[in-house]
Amino acid sequence: MGISAAMVKALRDRTGLPMMDCKKALTEASGDEAQAIELLRRAGLGQVSKRSERTTTEGRVACYADPETGRTGIVELRCETSPVANTDDFINLAALLARTAAKADDPTPDSLPRLPNPDNPATPVSAAMETALNRLRENIQIARVGCCSGHVGHYVHHNSQVAVVVKMNDACPDELKADICMHIAAMNPPYLRREDVDPADVEKERELAAESAQGKPENIVEKIVTGKLNRWYADIVLLEQPFVKDDKKSVGETLLAAAPHLTVDKFLRFEVGGA
Numbered sequence: 001m002g003i004s005a006a007m008v009k010a011l012r013d014r015t016g017l018p019m020m021d022c023k024k025a026l027t028e029a030s031g032d033e034a035q036a037i038e039l040l041r042r043a044g045l046g047q048v049s050k051r052s053e054r055t056t057t058e059g060r061v062a063c064y065a066d067p068e069t070g071r072t073g074i075v076e077l078r079c080e081t082s083p084v085a086n087t088d089d090f091i092n093l094a095a096l097l098a099r100t101a102a103k104a105d106d107p108t109p110d111s112l113p114r115l116p117n118p119d120n121p122a123t124p125v126s127a128a129m130e131t132a133l134n135r136l137r138e139n140i141q142i143a144r145v146g147c148c149s150g151h152v153g154h155y156v157h158h159n160s161q162v163a164v165v166v167k168m169n170d171a172c173p174d175e176l177k178a179d180i181c182m183h184i185a186a187m188n189p190p191y192l193r194r195e196d197v198d199p200a201d202v203e204k205e206r207e208l209a210a211e212s213a214q215g216k217p218e219n220i221v222e223k224i225v226t227g228k229l230n231r232w233y234a235d236i237v238l239l240e241q242p243f244v245k246d247d248k249k250s251v252g253e254t255l256l257a258a259a260p261h262l263t264v265d266k267f268l269r270f271e272v273g274g275a
Contacts, residue, residue, distance in 0.1 A: 003023055003026045003027050003031060007026055007031065007033070010033070022036070025037075025039045055080065055139075056078035056079055056080055056139050056140070056141050056143075057078070057080070057273055058078065058079050058080060058081055058082045058084070058085045058272065058273075059076065059077050059078035059079050059085050059090075059094075059143070059272045059273075060076075060077060060085050060086075060090070060091065060094050060160040060161065060272060061074065061075065061076050061077075061094070061156060061160055061161065061162065061163035061270045061271070061272060062074070062075050062077070062094040062095050062097065062098040062156065062160070062163065063075075063098055063154040063155075063156050063163050063165060064095065064098035064099045064101070064102045065102070065152065065154055066099075066102045066103070069102070069103075069149070070149055070150065070152065071102045071103065071147055071148070071149040071152070072102055072147065072148050072149070072152045072154050072165050073097075073098045073099060073100065073101025073102030073103070073104070073107070073145070073146070073147045074098060074101065074145065074146050074147070074148075074154070074163055074165045074268055074270055075094060075097040075098045075101055075112075075142060075144070075145045075146075075270075076142070076143040076144040076145070076163075076270040076271075076272060076274075077090070077093065077094040077097060077140065077141075077142060077143070078140070078141045078142075078143045078272065078273075079136070079138045079139065079140050079141075080138040080139055081138065084136050084138050087136065089132050089135050089136055090132065090136060090140075091160075093128060093129065093132045093140070094160075096117070096118070096119070096125065096128055097112060097125065097142065097145065099118050100112060100115050100116075100117070100118055100125050101145050101146065101147050102147060103115070103118065104147055105147070106147070107145045107146070107147055108145065109141070109142040109143065109144065109145055112125060112142055112145050113125050113126035113129055113142070114126065143270075143272075144270050146165065146268045146270075148165050148166075148167040148266060148268065149167075150167055150168070150265075151167065151168040151169070151170060151171055151172055151177075152165060152166065152167050152168075152177075153165070153166050153168070153172070153174065153177025153178055153180065153181050154166070154181060155178060155181035155182050155185055157185055161271060161272045162185045162269070162270070162271045162272075163185075163269075163270050164181040164182075164184045164185050164267060164268065164269045164270075165181070165267065165268045166180050166181050166184065166264055166266070166267040166268075167264070167265045167266040167267070168255075168262065168263070168264060168265065169261070169262065169263050169264070169265045170259065170261065170262055171259070172255075172258065172259065172262060173258065176254075176255075176258055179243075179244075179245055180251065180255075180264065181267075182244070183238075183241070183243060183244045183245075183251060184238065184267055184269050185269065186244055187238075187241055187244065188269060188271075189236060189237060189238040189241055190236050191236055191237045191238065192237070192238050192239065192264060192266070192267060193237060193238070193239050193240075194233050194237050194240065196237075197233070197236065197237070202229070205228075205229060205232050206225060206229060208228075209224065209225040209228035209229060210225050212224070212228070213225065234250070238251055238264060238267065239251050239252035239255075239263065239264065240252060251264075
């Protein structure tokens, strides 16, 4: 059976794959489009293992807030090159993964592909990932994924390289939630509160502070150590960092000024290529 240019173009439009690949598949399938699509899918899967060892240092982050459930999903999706990260296929896949994460309890990079596709629950998300792999011809990996529910805010930087989801312990104005998210994006605090800091790191910092105050009276040494520790905590602990929009107050003080007992319960900050 002759394979016409129209047949090749139709298959190209359906799959987004190169014309020569489409023609080859149609020829092997004797013009049967459905069979040609399956051949292309299998050929693409055959390339996945070859690509899986390639380094993925580019990509993008995405968030999705479900208006019905109040759940927000966040994902970091990586690929090999920046041009691929900015394609519609890659952007749409990241958005799909974030929507899927918003519906999941404790999603992981391994579990997310097995979940139902929100746009087609009869198929897993992995099928959409396979389609993107076939089209983009790069190693694509879910680096990190998470979900928060409750009083949640989120922020995605304009370049889609950094995203933040923050969960408050109580109702909080949307503008303030957005401001806290942007603060986290900019300041990248490693910890939420000082109790989260490794005690070994605290002790090391305390020893360094004490060494710097050697020779001074004991009561002065203690004040110096306390002051240095407080400044150290203000660098690494979210609730004690000076708030970027008003550095005369800490983030914790800003929240308490908005509502009694208001604080952050949890935050997720994903940056492409970050730990």
